[in-house]
Amino acid sequence: MPRALAVTCKVICLLLIGVVGSLLSEKNDLQFLVLTFSVQFKSVTLGLLPLQAEPIRVVVTGAAGQIAYSLLFSIAKGDVFGKDQPIILILLDIPPMLPVLDGVVMELQDCALPLLREVIPTDKVEVGFKDIDAAILVGSMPRKEGMERKDLLKANVAIFKTQGQALDKYAKKTVKVLVVGNPANTNCLIASKSAPSIPKENFSCLTRLDHNRACSQVAMRCGVSSDKVKNVIIWGNHSSTQYPDVHHAKVNLSGSEVSAYDAVKNDAWLRGDFISTVQLRGAAVIKARKLSSAMSAAKAICDHMRDIWFGTKEGEFISMGVYAAGNSYGIPEDLIYSFPIQIKNKTWKVVDGLPINDFSRAKMDATAAELVEERDTAMDFLSQ
Amino acid sequence: MVTGAAGQIAYSLLFSIAKGDVFGKDQPIILLLLDITPMLPVLEGVVMELQDCALPLLREVIATDKEEVAFKDLDAAILVGSMPRKEGMERKDLLKANVAIFRSQGAALDKYAKKTVHVLVVGNPANTNCLIAAKSAPSIPKENFSCLTRLDHNRACSQVAMRCGVPATHVKNVIIWGNHSSTQYPDVHHCKVSMSSGELACFDAVKDDSWLKGDFIATVQQRGAAVIKARKLSSAMSAAKAICDHMRDIWSGTPKGEFISMGVYSTGNPYGVPEDLIYSFPVQIKDKAWKIVDSLAINDFSKSKMDATAAELMEERDTALAFLAA
Numbered sequence: 001m002p003r004a005l006a007v008t009c010k011v012i013c014l015l016l017i018g019v020v021g022s023l024l025s026e027k028n029d030l031q032f033l034v035l036t037f038s039v040q041f042k043s044v045t046l047g048l049l050p051l052q053a054e055p056i057r058v059v060v061t062g063a064a065g066q067i068a069y070s071l072l073f074s075i076a077k078g079d080v081f082g083k084d085q086p087i088i089l090i091l092l093d094i095p096p097m098l099p100v101l102d103g104v105v106m107e108l109q110d111c112a113l114p115l116l117r118e119v120i121p122t123d124k125v126e127v128g129f130k131d132i133d134a135a136i137l138v139g140s141m142p143r144k145e146g147m148e149r150k151d152l153l154k155a156n157v158a159i160f161k162t163q164g165q166a167l168d169k170y171a172k173k174t175v176k177v178l179v180v181g182n183p184a185n186t187n188c189l190i191a192s193k194s195a196p197s198i199p200k201e202n203f204s205c206l207t208r209l210d211h212n213r214a215c216s217q218v219a220m221r222c223g224v225s226s227d228k229v230k231n232v233i234i235w236g237n238h239s240s241t242q243y244p245d246v247h248h249a250k251v252n253l254s255g256s257e258v259s260a261y262d263a264v265k266n267d268a269w270l271r272g273d274f275i276s277t278v279q280l281r282g283a284a285v286i287k288a289r290k291l292s293s294a295m296s297a298a299k300a301i302c303d304h305m306r307d308i309w310f311g312t313k314e315g316e317f318i319s320m321g322v323y324a325a326g327n328s329y330g331i332p333e334d335l336i337y338s339f340p341i342q343i344k345n346k347t348w349k350v351v352d353g354l355p356i357n358d359f360s361r362a363k364m365d366a367t368a369a370e371l372v373e374e375r376d377t378a379m380d381f382l383s384q
Numbered sequence: 385m386v387t388g389a390a391g392q393i394a395y396s397l398l399f400s401i402a403k404g405d406v407f408g409k410d411q412p413i414i415l416l417l418l419d420i421t422p423m424l425p426v427l428e429g430v431v432m433e434l435q436d437c438a439l440p441l442l443r444e445v446i447a448t449d450k451e452e453v454a455f456k457d458l459d460a461a462i463l464v465g466s467m468p469r470k471e472g473m474e475r476k477d478l479l480k481a482n483v484a485i486f487r488s489q490g491a492a493l494d495k496y497a498k499k500t501v502h503v504l505v506v507g508n509p510a511n512t513n514c515l516i517a518a519k520s521a522p523s524i525p526k527e528n529f530s531c532l533t534r535l536d537h538n539r540a541c542s543q544v545a546m547r548c549g550v551p552a553t554h555v556k557n558v559i560i561w562g563n564h565s566s567t568q569y570p571d572v573h574h575c576k577v578s579m580s581s582g583e584l585a586c587f588d589a590v591k592d593d594s595w596l597k598g599d600f601i602a603t604v605q606q607r608g609a610a611v612i613k614a615r616k617l618s619s620a621m622s623a624a625k626a627i628c629d630h631m632r633d634i635w636s637g638t639p640k641g642e643f644i645s646m647g648v649y650s651t652g653n654p655y656g657v658p659e660d661l662i663y664s665f666p667v668q669i670k671d672k673a674w675k676i677v678d679s680l681a682i683n684d685f686s687k688s689k690m691d692a693t694a695a696e697l698m699e700e701r702d703t704a705l706a707f708l709a710a
Contacts, residue, residue, distance in 0.1 A: 070396070073621050103614025110607065110622035112538040112545070112552035212438040219438070226438035281436065288429030295399050296436035 055086040055117045057132045061163065062139025062181065063091030063121070064100040066291060070298035071136070076108055076116040080306045081134075088118045092128035093139065125166035132171045136301060137163060137191065140181025145286050152182055153374065157381040160187045164194025173198055176308055176346065179205040180301060184238045185321050185336040186374040190382060192323065192336070201348070204308070205321030207234040207242065207338035209293070209300035214244040214278045218251065221274075222263050228252035229260070233340040234319035235360075236367025237374070242338070243363035244278040246270055248354055271359065312343045317351045328352045331364065335371045385458050387489065388465025388507065389417030389447070390426040392617060396624035397462070402434055402442040406632045407460075414444045418454035419465065451488065455496040462627060463489060463517065466507025471612050478508055479700065483707040486513040490520025499524055502634055502672070505531040506627060510564045511647050511662040512700040516708060518649065518662070527673065530634070531647030533560040533568065533664035535619070535626035540570040540604045544577065547600075548589050554578040555586070559666040560645035561686075562693025563700070568664070569689035570604040572596055574680055597685065638669045643677045654678040657690065661697045 058075060060068050068091070074080060076089060089108070091101055101121040108119050122128050129135065140159055141152045160179070167175060175198060179188035188205035192198075211234045212226070219226040229251050235243040249260035264270055285293040307318055317340040324337040327350055331337050340351040356364070386394050386401075394417070400406060402415060415434070419427055427447040434445050448454050455461070466485060467478045486505070493501060501524060505514035510531040518529040537560045538552070545552040555577050561569040575586035590596055611619040633644055643666040650663040653676055657663050666677040682690070 069621060070399070073396070073625065099614050100616070103611050103619075104621075106607070106611050106614065107619050107622040109542045109546065109552075110535065110539045110611075110619065111625040112542045113625075114551045114553040116551075209436065213436045216435045216438045220435065225440045225443070227440035281432070285429050285432050285436075288425050288432065290426065293429075293433050293436065295395060295430075296433040299399065299437040299439075 053085055055088045056081060056134065057088045057090060057130075058134045058136070059090040059092055059128050059132050060136045060138060061092045061128070062137075064093040064097035064104060065138065066294040067138050067180065067297050067301075069104065070294040071138070071301055072104065072108060073111065074298060074302050076111065076113045078113075078115045080302050081309055083115075086115050086117045088120070089116060090128055090132065091119065091121045092125070093121075093123060095123045098123055125162065126170055129163075129166040129170040132175055134305065135167065135171065135175055135177045136180060136305065137177065137187070138180045138301075140187065145290070153186065153377060154381055156181065156183065156187050157190055157378050160190040161194045161382060164191035167191065168195035168197050171198070175202060176305070177203045178301065178305055178308075179203070179321075179336075180297065182238065183374060185338070185371055186378050188321060188336040189334075189375060190378055193382070200323040200325070203323065203336070204304070204348070205238060205336050205338075206297075206300060206304055207238045207319045207321050208304040209297050210234045210238060210242055210244065210278055210281075210338075211319040212296065212300050212303065213281050214246070214274075217274055217277055218246060218249065218260055218264065221266075221269070222251050222253065224251065224253065230316050231340070232260075232319070233317070233354075234338045235364045236338055237371050238321065238338065239367075239370065240279045240283075241367040241370045242279055243360070243367055244275050245360055245363075246274075247357070247360060248340070275363075307343055308346060308348070311345065312341070317342050320348060322348060322350070329356065329364065331368050332372055335368065335375060337368065337371060385416035385418060385454050385460070386462045386464060387418045387454070388463075390419040390423035390430060391464065392620040393464050393506065393623050393627075395430065396620040397464070397627055398430065398434060399437065400624060400628050402437065402439045404439075404441045406628050407635055409441075412441050412443045414446070415442060416454050416458070417445065417447045418451070419447075419449060421449045424449055451492040452496060455489075455492040458493070458497040458501045460631065461493065461497065461501055461503045462506060462631065463503065463513070464506045464627075466513065471616070479512065479703060480707055482507065482509065482513050483516055483704050486516040487520045487708060490517035493517065494521035494523050497524070501528060502631075503529045504627065504631055504634075505529070505647075505662075506623065508564065509700060511664070511697055512704050514647060514662040515660075515701060516704055519708070526649040526651075529649065529662070530630070530674070531564060531662050531664075532623075532626060532630055533564045533645045533647050534630040535623050536560045536564060536568055536570065536604055536607075536664075537645040538622065538626050538629065539607045540572070540600075543600055543603055544572060544575065544586060544590065547592075547595070548577050548579065550577060550579060556642050557666070558586075558645070559643075559680075560664045561690045562664055563697050564647060564664065565693075565696065566605045567693040567696045568605055569686070569693055570601055571686055571689075572600075573683070573686060574666075601689075633669050634672060634674070637671070638667075643668050646674060648674060648676070655682065655690070657694050658698055661694065661701060663694065663697060 105119045140156050184205040192203040214232045215226045215229040219229045232249045233245040246260040250257045251263035320341045321336045321338040324331045324335040325333045341348045431445045514531040540558045541555040542552045544555045558575045559571040572586040577589035646667050647662045647664045650657050650661040651659040667674040
């Protein structure tokens with residue numbers, strides 16, 4: 001009812017504007033009136049339908065798997081790209097998984113989500129990557145209990161070379177690529193090198209899960225909710241050599257902002273068990289659940305992609321694996337390395353000038369060394 | 385509190401609850417997770433993940449296998465836990481085992497939960513499990529118990545929407561009558577579809593009466609089995625979405641002029657459905673209280689389908705009550 005009333009008022013106003021306009025103009029009165037009215041009537045009619053943006057195309061690989069199952073719903077609901085952004089969701093997986101993918105498509109339909117324009121299941125990269133705006137590369141060998149990160153390396157080089165080439169060939173050049181499948185940093189580097197026509201800055205890998213885990217550990221220690229902890233940093237590789245650094249983190253305690261070290265009041269924990277807890281959390285979850293940490297990974301993916309799309313808050317930074325060339329922290333070039341990042345206009349920038357003490361330096365170097373080794377092994381596989 | 389908290393549906397559901405999608409963006413939550421003792425290690429993993437999600441509304445997560453802990457002072461209970469449905473398994477296979485589960489949980493609600501608790505039963509056979517729980521919790525009003533038919537409701541909306549080429553939110557006032565089983569009756573005689581030309585009655589929008597009276601009904605009735613066949617697993621994602629919709633509508637009410645489907649206590653209903661059943665009706669909700677939408681015209685086609693699903697529910701109830709007395 002209120003809508004009809006508003007529309008009627010709108011029509012009357014526009015009619016009046018048209019009449020006044022025609023009176024003031026020097027053109028033929030009647031012609032002008034008809035012209036302006038018809039143009040305005042069209043805009044009124046369009047105003048009856050909810051005004052929405054053009055849909056964006058988003059591909060998720062490994063779409064039949066655990067992490068995607070937790071993730072796709074959040075994307076389709078609007079939690080990542082915004083409540084007014086319609087989405088065409090492309091689900092890519094290997095041929096044996098196509099029947100499972102059909103089940104996922106059925107479920108997404110059954111969720112009755114308004115933003116989901118279309119769901120396209122496929123096993124073909126030329127369909128999967130065509131004209132896409134965002135790619136979330138989840139698919140890789142799943143991590144099982146006891147499996148080391150390096151076990152995954154060889155098989156994954158093949159996967160990410162193919163996908164990098166497909167991005168190069170089919171995706172929009174503005175595509176934002178988030179690599180999740182482990183080993184994430186090295187897979188991201190391989191994909192980026194296989195897509196030379198897409199800027200290296202468009203590629204990133206997920207360390208937001210580790211970042212969220214670190215925030216949560218500090219928050220629980222301080223007895224606050226995790227949104228009261230900010231500016232935690234994850235340096236380096238999304239592996240057990242990652243360095244969760246809280247030297248620049250802040251905790252909001254009863255309204256006043258305190259440095260993390262002062263809030264926690266336990267330096268030994270922050271330099272010891274806190275770090276190892278975050279580093280080994282993935283393995284701990286697998287041990288308990290017998291499955292990978294899909295729910296929290298999906299949440300971190302949403303956070304990462306949403307921050308790329310909408311930017312980070314003033315004064316706050318988050319962690320992302322990005323291309324290390326040109327960094328001011330003495331990290332070797334030609335790596336995908338996790339840094340503290342701020343984002344604006346879909347562009348990230350490493351937060352410069354943070355003081356680094358000897359403790360941090362040693363840890364940052366250790367994880368860089370692992371990444372250099374992974375890269376060199378991977379590049380060998382790549383050139384074969 | 386969520387039962388079956390270590391399982392598939394809960395895994396999809398807990399995140400949405402903790403995020404604020406159900407009880408509101410300003411409502412902090414203490415989440416209680418109940419499952420059977422062998423699942424406690426898995427439950428610990430779920431607790432870790434919920435912490436790692438860094439969600440501001442989640443005040444506390446308590447994992448337990450004890451009813452006296454899980455049901456204490458509850459405001460809302462979502463009873464997901466029951467025997468999981470596998471490929472080929474019939475609904476009635478689950479009945480006997482579930483009577484034992486829901487009698488115990490009904491008694492626990494009666495003993496420990498707030499008297500204002502809202503209970504949503506999901507575990508199948510949902511309607512009969514809900515009835516058993518309600519009968520085992522005599523000090524809690526029967527109106528506080530409901531079972532999930534929102535998934536079928538959402539599926540029906542989605543089928544009509546795809547047929548008409550509109551988003552699913554443009555389809556409203558679909559009704560699911562009866563049992564959350566293959567005898568459910570998806571009824572679109574009162575459904576409206578928002579097309580670009582305006583709001584149309586569903587039959588006028590779809591322009592295919594034989595589909596609406598035939599394949600459409602069969603598709604919705606058997607969708608659960610179709611998803612299991614494809615995924616080899618139950619439809620956790622869409623079930624979790626439907627649970628959120630159902631509980632959110634209880635908490636915040638339904639929009640004016642719109643009704644949704646819920647399994648509720650049938651005693652006093654205006655449609656001649658037998659009393660003493662949990663039967664899915666069209667309902668409107670205000671101030672956390674539901675009311676069956678009355679005065680909807682029911683033709684012969686609808687009446688026979690409504691009776692068939694009622695008959696199945698009476699048979700399930702009588703079998704269950706026999707188990708209850710045993």
